[in-house]
Amino acid sequence: MNLTLENVFKKIEGQKDLALKDLTDFIKIPSVSAKEQNLQEAAEFSEQLLRKNNYQTKIHSTKGGPVVTGWLDVGAKRTLLFYDHADVQPAEPFELWDSPPFELTIKNGQVFGRGVADNKGEIIVRIYAIKAWQEVMGELPCNIKFVIETEEESSSKNLASYVEKDANFLKGVDGCIWEFGGRNQNNVQEFILGVKGILYVQLSVQTLSKDAHSANAPVMTNAGERLLQAITKLKNEQNKILIPEFYTNIAKISSEEKQAIKDYKFNGEELKKSYGFDAFPRGMKEEEAKMAYFTEPTCNLCGFGSGWLGEGGKTVIPKEAMVKIDFRLVKDQDPETILNNLRKYLDDSGFPDVKIDWWNGYPAAKTPVSHEFVEICKRANKEVYNHEPEIQPTSGGSGPMHLFEQYMPIVSLGSGHADSNAHSPNENIFIVDFIDGMKCIAAILNEMKNW
Amino acid sequence: MNLTLENVFKKIEGQKDLALKDLTDFIKIPSVSAKEQNLQEAAEFSEQLLRKNNYQTKIHSTKGGPVVTGWLDVGAKRTLLFYDHADVQPAEPFELWDSPPFELTIKNGQVFGRGVADNKGEIIVRIYAIKAWQEVMGELPCNIKFVIETEEESSSKNLASYVEKDANFLKGVDGCIWEFGGRNQNNVQEFILGVKGILYVQLSVQTLSKDAHSANAPVMTNAGERLLQAITKLKNEQNKILIPEFYTNIAKISSEEKQAIKDYKFNGEELKKSYGFDAFPRGMKEEEAKMAYFTEPTCNLCGFGSGWLGEGGKTVIPKEAMVKIDFRLVKDQDPETILNNLRKYLDDSGFPDVKIDWWNGYPAAKTPVSHEFVEICKRANKEVYNHEPEIQPTSGGSGPMHLFEQYMPIVSLGSGHADSNAHSPNENIFIVDFIDGMKCIAAILNEMKNW
Numbered sequence: 001m002n003l004t005l006e007n008v009f010k011k012i013e014g015q016k017d018l019a020l021k022d023l024t025d026f027i028k029i030p031s032v033s034a035k036e037q038n039l040q041e042a043a044e045f046s047e048q049l050l051r052k053n054n055y056q057t058k059i060h061s062t063k064g065g066p067v068v069t070g071w072l073d074v075g076a077k078r079t080l081l082f083y084d085h086a087d088v089q090p091a092e093p094f095e096l097w098d099s100p101p102f103e104l105t106i107k108n109g110q111v112f113g114r115g116v117a118d119n120k121g122e123i124i125v126r127i128y129a130i131k132a133w134q135e136v137m138g139e140l141p142c143n144i145k146f147v148i149e150t151e152e153e154s155s156s157k158n159l160a161s162y163v164e165k166d167a168n169f170l171k172g173v174d175g176c177i178w179e180f181g182g183r184n185q186n187n188v189q190e191f192i193l194g195v196k197g198i199l200y201v202q203l204s205v206q207t208l209s210k211d212a213h214s215a216n217a218p219v220m221t222n223a224g225e226r227l228l229q230a231i232t233k234l235k236n237e238q239n240k241i242l243i244p245e246f247y248t249n250i251a252k253i254s255s256e257e258k259q260a261i262k263d264y265k266f267n268g269e270e271l272k273k274s275y276g277f278d279a280f281p282r283g284m285k286e287e288e289a290k291m292a293y294f295t296e297p298t299c300n301l302c303g304f305g306s307g308w309l310g311e312g313g314k315t316v317i318p319k320e321a322m323v324k325i326d327f328r329l330v331k332d333q334d335p336e337t338i339l340n341n342l343r344k345y346l347d348d349s350g351f352p353d354v355k356i357d358w359w360n361g362y363p364a365a366k367t368p369v370s371h372e373f374v375e376i377c378k379r380a381n382k383e384v385y386n387h388e389p390e391i392q393p394t395s396g397g398s399g400p401m402h403l404f405e406q407y408m409p410i411v412s413l414g415s416g417h418a419d420s421n422a423h424s425p426n427e428n429i430f431i432v433d434f435i436d437g438m439k440c441i442a443a444i445l446n447e448m449k450n451w
Numbered sequence: 452m453n454l455t456l457e458n459v460f461k462k463i464e465g466q467k468d469l470a471l472k473d474l475t476d477f478i479k480i481p482s483v484s485a486k487e488q489n490l491q492e493a494a495e496f497s498e499q500l501l502r503k504n505n506y507q508t509k510i511h512s513t514k515g516g517p518v519v520t521g522w523l524d525v526g527a528k529r530t531l532l533f534y535d536h537a538d539v540q541p542a543e544p545f546e547l548w549d550s551p552p553f554e555l556t557i558k559n560g561q562v563f564g565r566g567v568a569d570n571k572g573e574i575i576v577r578i579y580a581i582k583a584w585q586e587v588m589g590e591l592p593c594n595i596k597f598v599i600e601t602e603e604e605s606s607s608k609n610l611a612s613y614v615e616k617d618a619n620f621l622k623g624v625d626g627c628i629w630e631f632g633g634r635n636q637n638n639v640q641e642f643i644l645g646v647k648g649i650l651y652v653q654l655s656v657q658t659l660s661k662d663a664h665s666a667n668a669p670v671m672t673n674a675g676e677r678l679l680q681a682i683t684k685l686k687n688e689q690n691k692i693l694i695p696e697f698y699t700n701i702a703k704i705s706s707e708e709k710q711a712i713k714d715y716k717f718n719g720e721e722l723k724k725s726y727g728f729d730a731f732p733r734g735m736k737e738e739e740a741k742m743a744y745f746t747e748p749t750c751n752l753c754g755f756g757s758g759w760l761g762e763g764g765k766t767v768i769p770k771e772a773m774v775k776i777d778f779r780l781v782k783d784q785d786p787e788t789i790l791n792n793l794r795k796y797l798d799d800s801g802f803p804d805v806k807i808d809w810w811n812g813y814p815a816a817k818t819p820v821s822h823e824f825v826e827i828c829k830r831a832n833k834e835v836y837n838h839e840p841e842i843q844p845t846s847g848g849s850g851p852m853h854l855f856e857q858y859m860p861i862v863s864l865g866s867g868h869a870d871s872n873a874h875s876p877n878e879n880i881f882i883v884d885f886i887d888g889m890k891c892i893a894a895i896l897n898e899m900k901n902w
Contacts, residue, residue, distance in 0.1 A: 155764075196666070198766075200764040200766070202764070207728060208726045208727055208728055209725075209726055209727025209728075210726060210727070212726055213847075213848065214749070214751045214753060214777050214779065215647070215744075215779070215846065215847030215848040215849075216722075216726075216744070216847060217749035217750075217751040217777075217779060217847075218690075218732075218740070218743035218744050218747040218749055218847075219719075219722070219731050219732070219735070219740045219743060219744050220726060220728065220731075220732070221728065221732050222751060222752055224752045224754070224755050225751075225752050228679060228682065228683065228752070228755075229688060231679065232679065232683050237680060239669075268670075271667075271670070274660075275659045275660055275661060275663055275667075275671060275770075276659055276660025276661070277658060277659055277660075277671065277672065280670050280671075281669075281670070281671070281672050284670070289669070289670045292669035292670060293666075293667070293669050293670050296669040298665070298668035298669055299668075300665045300668040300673060300676075300766075300768060301673055301675045301676050301679070301757070301758065301769075302665060302758050302759050302764070302765060302766060302767050302768075302769070303675070303757060303758030303759035303760050303765070303767070303769065304675050304679075304755055304756070304757050304758065304760075304772075305755070305756050305757075305760040306752070306754060306755050306756075307752065307753050307754030307755065307775070308753050308754035308775060309754050309755075309756040309773070309775075313606075313651040313653075313753070313775065313777070313811065314753060314754070314775075315649075315651070315751075315753060315777045315848075315849075316753050316754070317751060317753075318752075318753070318754065319726075321755075322760070324758070324759060324760075324764065324765075326665050326668075326764070326766045328665065328666070328668060360764065395666065396664075396666025396667060396668075396669070397664060397666040397766075398666075398766075
């Protein structure tokens with residue numbers, strides 16, 4: 001390691017308490033986007049954090065929570081952007097927390113509080129890493145931009161409208177560090193290079209104006225049964241989705257990506273143990289399951305409800321039924337096209353009465369595993385953690401990454417760990433990971449010099 | 452009409468206030484079997500009612516609510532039995548009642564209160580009709596028996612155990628008047644000669660030890676989807692039930708019964724209007740729908756629940772799913788055999804993991820439409836109402852009639868009307884129907900003389 005980076009690392013260690021002080025104040029703001037609560041306050045806090053570190057800033061209002069941008073233009077060739085969010089998940093159920101969720105609590109080298117992992121902690125990590133670099137080295141090796149939104153935990157409802165208006169801010173960025181990441185169950189850092197897309201629909205059908213006595217079962221159409229018949233048209237027992245043209249536009253998986261999946265340490269036995277099941281669906285072996293996890297689009301019944309669900313045996317023909325389905329999409333599948341095909345397919349299959357009550361969705365996004373920016377991040381990771389990161393070419397989950405992917409390569413990495421409880425009680429990070437996370441950002445800055 | 456029956460009718464009219472006084476006291480007892488509430492008190496009230504009218508009585512204790520029997524043995528050739536119940540449905544929601552549910556309220560020739568139609572009112576009707584006969588004619592034309600249970604509104608849970616123990620009381624009975632009945636929407640009296648059987652099952656499946664993020668959809672089995680696959684095996688889109696041997700033991704419909712169904716005024720258009728649907732299932736015409744209503748066994752999805760049913764779009768793989776199904780059975784189908792076949796069918800279809808959480812059921816029961824006892828009741832009905840009753844060879848619903856049908860022919864008739872609200876707020880009967888109901892019982896006694 002070169003001496004100057006070593007000095008940045010020392011500076012980082014020295015400013016731990018300052019960083020934790022800022023994190024303490026940040027955690028105090030209960031910026032729960034699901035409740036549209038304190039989003040403006042969290043945005044203003046983020047902006048002030050950037051301003052006091054000499055960023056130029058702007059708060060962009062949207063129809064919902066605001067978006068904060070900050071930038072340090074040093075006239076460098078390259079520009080690095082950080083995408084983060086200042087909103088958090090609801091903290092309920094409060095009684096399952098061992099300490100107050102909106103008070104930073106330090107215990108046995110761990111920091112507890114809603115948002116410490118997802119993602120207020122990362123904002124502090126990133127700002128303080130850059131600050132340490134400046135204090136030690138003076139000149140930054142690249143220009144820095146931040147986009148901090150306040151509705152990520154509520155599907156980033158208004159981020160697209162921001163991106164559309166502020167496209168010039170995003171153009172010409174060379175690489176983006178996405179909000180989340182950390183070390184996995186095996187204590188190995190993971191990089192996530194993409195997300196699946198999603199189409200979420202709520203379907204419903206009503207067959208009667210009121211529930212009927214089931215004596216009438218021979219002469220009335222049961223809404224639950226009607227909806228079931230429609231749902232069984234959606235996929236076969238081999239899990240193939242039957243909506244026409246569903247698979248038509250799927251992008252090919254590159255050989256580098258196949259290799260990355262092969263290299264990824266998917267712990268199937270651990271997954272089975274953790275979720276209490278014996279076998280993967282359709283007799284898949286572990287390697288097949290891993291490939292499916294990363295590459296398969298899905299049609300998953302998140303919920304289904306109709307009729308009497310209480311105790312005992314009410315004999316009723318339900319008048320209505322409802323189902324919630326999430327389709328996870330892979331690269332180049334378009335949610336809106338699939339939605340239109342779904343509507344037409346239901347109509348053509350004899351189910352024009354099955355309504356699509358609402359939907360939302362966005363496409364998948366991926367950065368090629370062989371992209372130079374990924375290499376930069378890998379080298380920085382090695383410098384700090386002394387191992388190669390495990391690469392997830394795509395997450396199984398979804399996010400608004402496509403809004404940025406059109407402009408820049410993206411790597412998601414961070415300071416969390418496998419039991420950070422990002423959406424659960426007792427959300428936490430380790431102080432050692434908090435410090436190492438800063439060092440990793442500093443090491444990325446160092447690598448940016450040579451790009 | 453013969454003079455002596457005319458005198459009994461006059462006596463019936465004269466004792467209206469006495470009968471309403473007893474009904475008033477009976478309604479005051481909130482004997483809600485669903486809450487196991489005041490069942491002993493209602494049984495004792497019934498017993499005293501019989502005792503003060505010179506019946507011999509007995510209260511039979513069971514594991515649940517007691518059963519009251521009463522008898523007047525006059526040494527006649529024939530014996531008539533009345534099956535009734537002294538328990539009522541819950542009165543909730545109280546706020547929808549225009550008068551207190553457990554206080555008899557008379558308004559504009561109507562009597563309101565929980566139980567006036569179902570079935571405390573009928574108990575008073577029947578006892579007072581027999582009393583009037585005795586006061587006018589002295590000698591009864593047949594022996595009289597009463598069976599008054601206290602758990603009818605909770606599936607007659609312990610009636611079978613009573614019937615088994617007291618079989619001698621039921622043997623040798625020539626005809627039974629069942630608990631309920633009255634005039635339909637067209638102001639025509641209806642007789643119900645049977646009930647469908649029922650098999651009610653709750654099925655469930657668990658595929659995971661906890662709900663999972665739907666990112667895992669490619670590698671985990673969704674409990675809701677698993678249960679759906681099992682359910683789709685149960686019947687096809689033509690509504691044919693696919694459980695092996697489901698239709699094997701079905702009794703043939705007699706030509707008399709076919710004729711009775713043909714004669715029955717099934718108002719399909721009214722049903723469609725009332726329940727807001729346009730067409731019967733599978734393109735059935737009205738006559739086909741009527742035949743299906745009376746003769747088809749069914750498999751009806753009373754309820755289905757799995758996963759996220761709240762607002763918005765939670766992306767989850769549910770760990771468990773549950774469905775409630777009622778099979779309505781026709782004559783000679785045995786619920787326990789069908790249950791066993793269902794279990795075997797699920798196993799053989801690859802669903803041994805779908806549990807049958809609980810079940811209950813009983814077989815169908817029917818009295819032949821051409822039975823002499825039905826003719827007796829029809830002649831009596833004509834005498835009072837001056838029209839032929841409409842015959843339902845079987846109800847679309849179910850009841851514990853099979854317990855008595857093994858010993859005697861059964862006709863269900865009574866003093867209610869189409870809007871009696873038997874299981875709803877503002878349960879009511881008309882005083883004129885209350886009196887006519889007594890006259891009909893007296894006319895049946897008169898017909899029993901000549902049998």
